[in-house]
Amino acid sequence: MRLFLLIGLYFVLSLKGVLADSENEIRRGVYPYMAIIYYADESVVVSSGSRFVRSAVLIRPEWLISSSLETNDTQLAFPRKTLLARVGAISLDVNFTFNEDEDEQEREIIQIVRPTNFSASSWWYNDITLLKTLLPFNMTTAVGSTALSPKRDSVDKTCYILVFAKKYANSSDEKVLMQLAVELLPPSSANCGAYYRKDTTICASDSDENKHVAYDTDFCYGNSGGPLICEGDVIGLQTYVNTCKPPYLYQLMSAWDDFISCGVDDKCLLSQCANICEDIDKDTVMTVETNKVMPISTTEAPKMLVMDMPSEDTSEEERISLPETTKAKMTAGNESEKPTPTASSTAEVTTGTETTPVAITENEDKSTRIIDSATSWPKEKFEEHRKKLDEADDSDKMERKTNVEAQRHEVKKKARNAAASHVTGVAGLFRSLSFGVLFLTCII
Known part of the structure; x- marks a missing residue:
């Protein structure tokens, strides 16, 4: 009888020790926040x-x-x-x-x-x-x-x-x-x-x-x-x-x-x-910053920061590929040698590593105007810069991509290991219970 009590006490203390090791661990869903x-x-x-x-x-x-x-x-x-x-x-x-x-x-x-x-x-x-x-x-x-x-x-x-x-x-x-x-x-x-x-x-x-x-x-x-x-x-x-x-x-x-x-x-x-x-x-919005309006001189028109104009030797094919804004300025230049003085300001659109100055007149909204780079740069320059932007964008997307998908292949392996460990622990507990019942049966 004394032996039975000692074995039973050992079993209870062992079980209590197992519970004590895990009583401070949190089960899933107890603190879901x-x-x-x-x-x-x-x-x-x-x-x-x-x-x-x-x-x-x-x-x-x-x-x-x-x-x-x-x-x-x-x-x-x-x-x-x-x-x-x-x-x-x-x-x-x-x-x-x-x-x-x-x-x-x-x-x-x-x-x-x-x-x-x-x-x-x-x-x-x-x-x-x-x-x-x-x-x-x-x-x-x-x-x-x-x-x-x-x-x-x-x-x-x-x-x-x-x-x-x-x-x-x-x-x-x-x-x-x-x-x-x-x-x-x-x-x-x-x-x-x-x-x-x-x-x-x-x-x-x-x-x-x-x-x-x-x-x-x-x-x-x-x-x-x-x-x-x-x-x-x-x-x-x-x-x-x-x-x-x-x-x-x-x-x-x-x-x-x-x-x-x-x-x-x-x-x-x-x-x-x-x-x-x-x-x-995380993502900042690109803004167009403008300088103050340039004062109008009584002797000469204000200088506007614009793209270089093609020379008279430019071929017809090259002229066709130019942006519409450039063509319009070429036409205006043929009609009059001296531009009419108007109040203007300039805005710089920065994208990647290049900065393109674009003229803004007094009738335009200087704070919210969005410049279309496809109509602001020469074709060759735009295509080269656009390629750089695409490469930078791809690199950014790779950085922003979370590692969730890359880790999913480890989920099943870990789940199987956890399940096996749980089964092993339960099996050990049942073996201990079976031993105690068998021992008690033998004594009785």
Whole structure:
């Protein structure tokens, strides 16, 4: 009987140990708003040499909120580099493998919004960024948005942070989504340190609940921008200005209501939000800048910057290939040797590496006129330049293309491995149960 009790106790403790190892790991769909931000280009790294990554929270189908993407030792690669957002993931490997079969979704970032007074040299004071995706995320059981809490009275309560971290320091290269407990401290410089800022930040220390949890102590790297959750609500974002040492600092969401409202409603350019937020777009619109109107001289007509006119020796075939604007000027030149003085200005259209000056008269809209390059340049020059533009455009498209398709071939392999591992674990558990039942039957 004593032997039976010892074996039963060993079985219960073993099972409890298995559950304890995974109790801090997050199942898919528990926190569907948890996201990561990273660059498709693997060469974009932080000062330590590791690949750039941030955590984030999905607050609308097309909007996420995270920490700053630029610090005093990390430059902002956006919009030159393609920035991606992924939601629905509960694990990350070193290759950032995308698992579409596991309900993960990925979108390209086309706009970031940050505080107007943001400074890379003191980024921790405004460590918050809004990110807009090209297409909204599809809301599923694994992917969903959440509202930010206006709470400010969670002091002295146990809260949780979500981080992607290794279960053990050197166990594998894969990071899993975990929740770690933290104890909020009364907000003050004495408790929170020199980086604390009144009304916008709070801080916390380690919780005793984490003493029996095995995880990498360098969990903070790559998890800036992750959520601080108190009583089920997201009340803050993680800011690791002290690296992984407490007290941990958090941006308080209730302090950024105006910034969030101006950003997600696209009002940063309006007067009421101009001093609150600024945005950076992925694709900039080409504009035509004009000089001031040239004064009219009483002695001679103003000189206009136009294309070189063909000489009288130009053949008829070459004249036919010239743009219509050039033909018109040739005709005007034959009718009168001296042009009539008119007020004019010039605009420069810059495309690629060449600049073409084009005359604009006083009757034209100088701020919105779009110059058709096909009728502004000679045929040979236009074709050569157009070829260069096409090559540059193809290169840009290759850069902007996400790595989703390239990674799909790894999905099935990883899914099969995960399924095999799950089956092996279940089989081991059933063998243990069968052994216990058999042993009990023999004794009885």
